[in-house]
Amino acid sequence: MDEARDLQAEFNRSIARDDLAALWVARRGVDLTKPRSEAKAKVWRYADVYPHIAEAGTLVTAEDAFRRVIVLANPAFGGELRATNTLYAGLQLVLPGEIAPCHRHTQTAIRFVIEGEGAYTSVDGERTRLHPGDFVVTPSWSWHDHGNEGDGPVVWLDCLDTPLVDFLDTAFRETYPDMTYPVLRPEDDAQARYGANMLPVGYRSSRQVSPVMNYAYKPARAAIERLARTSPPDPCDGTRMRYSDPASGGWPTPTMGAFLQHLPKGFSGAECRVTDGTIYVAVEGRGRTIIGDEAFDWGPRDVFVVPGWLPYRHETNEDAILFSLSDRPVQQLLGLWRQDRITA
Numbered sequence: 001m002d003e004a005r006d007l008q009a010e011f012n013r014s015i016a017r018d019d020l021a022a023l024w025v026a027r028r029g030v031d032l033t034k035p036r037s038e039a040k041a042k043v044w045r046y047a048d049v050y051p052h053i054a055e056a057g058t059l060v061t062a063e064d065a066f067r068r069v070i071v072l073a074n075p076a077f078g079g080e081l082r083a084t085n086t087l088y089a090g091l092q093l094v095l096p097g098e099i100a101p102c103h104r105h106t107q108t109a110i111r112f113v114i115e116g117e118g119a120y121t122s123v124d125g126e127r128t129r130l131h132p133g134d135f136v137v138t139p140s141w142s143w144h145d146h147g148n149e150g151d152g153p154v155v156w157l158d159c160l161d162t163p164l165v166d167f168l169d170t171a172f173r174e175t176y177p178d179m180t181y182p183v184l185r186p187e188d189d190a191q192a193r194y195g196a197n198m199l200p201v202g203y204r205s206s207r208q209v210s211p212v213m214n215y216a217y218k219p220a221r222a223a224i225e226r227l228a229r230t231s232p233p234d235p236c237d238g239t240r241m242r243y244s245d246p247a248s249g250g251w252p253t254p255t256m257g258a259f260l261q262h263l264p265k266g267f268s269g270a271e272c273r274v275t276d277g278t279i280y281v282a283v284e285g286r287g288r289t290i291i292g293d294e295a296f297d298w299g300p301r302d303v304f305v306v307p308g309w310l311p312y313r314h315e316t317n318e319d320a321i322l323f324s325l326s327d328r329p330v331q332q333l334l335g336l337w338r339q340d341r342i343t344a
């Protein structure tokens, strides 16, 4: 018996020298029946993070930093720039008068405005003004720069599919020779063309991304509030809507889906789990989310992560609105996405 074990151990060492491994050894004792996300549940409270963002504003200019971002680095990944397995998230500060220089990359970005007025972002020659609660889509390989023409600081949450793009070895990046890209179209041209439940006649999408550049908070919030008044909430997620590409009905981007949800005061949600690890922003109201066996309190501007397939349930003290993002478009495209309602 010992001899057989020794022979197997020697065999394993021998094949390892040739960069080989025995599957039956590597998988021994591993639970393969369900995913076990490496990501950890985590809340970043804005009151804790903002002083660091403000201090960064005194240490480095937006131009020198290129992007003055405090990254929300999930502690599970040892300092890697990842909030979930597949998504990067960071809080970007743009001070009055600053410009964040123009570049482009193959990673897709969604920027959700946390606070401040007067900032704009420019994507491929079109500018849009940003207001708290809006989010802007920056498609893969589109030139973009940002600026703040207001009187106070502006902070938004940058979410990018960087870990996913890195995993696929498809990360490319270019810096534009000038600080800003030329303005080629009227401000909010996309809003006029695609943002009012209409499309230009003959419009054909040329890429897998929504033509809507700025998904404004005000109409989304009004819709979700009206629905919350007239329809019973989902036991897990309250009144939750997904943002869509008006041309295809699909997601705003091919890699990241976005959601807005209303949880009524006193909501005590059922326990659920989904395979897409999700980044939440508490936009309005206060509550807590129990993730696994730990409770995470949240309030306005806090960001928290629910890892994939970890049970979660929401509770609220007051009416609350949550914005969220995940890689659900990818999982659904590949036929992998699952949801499980543990209690009803």
Ligand SMILES: [Fe+2]
Pocket (backbone or CB within 6 Å): 103, 104, 105, 109, 144
């Ligand atoms: Fe960028």
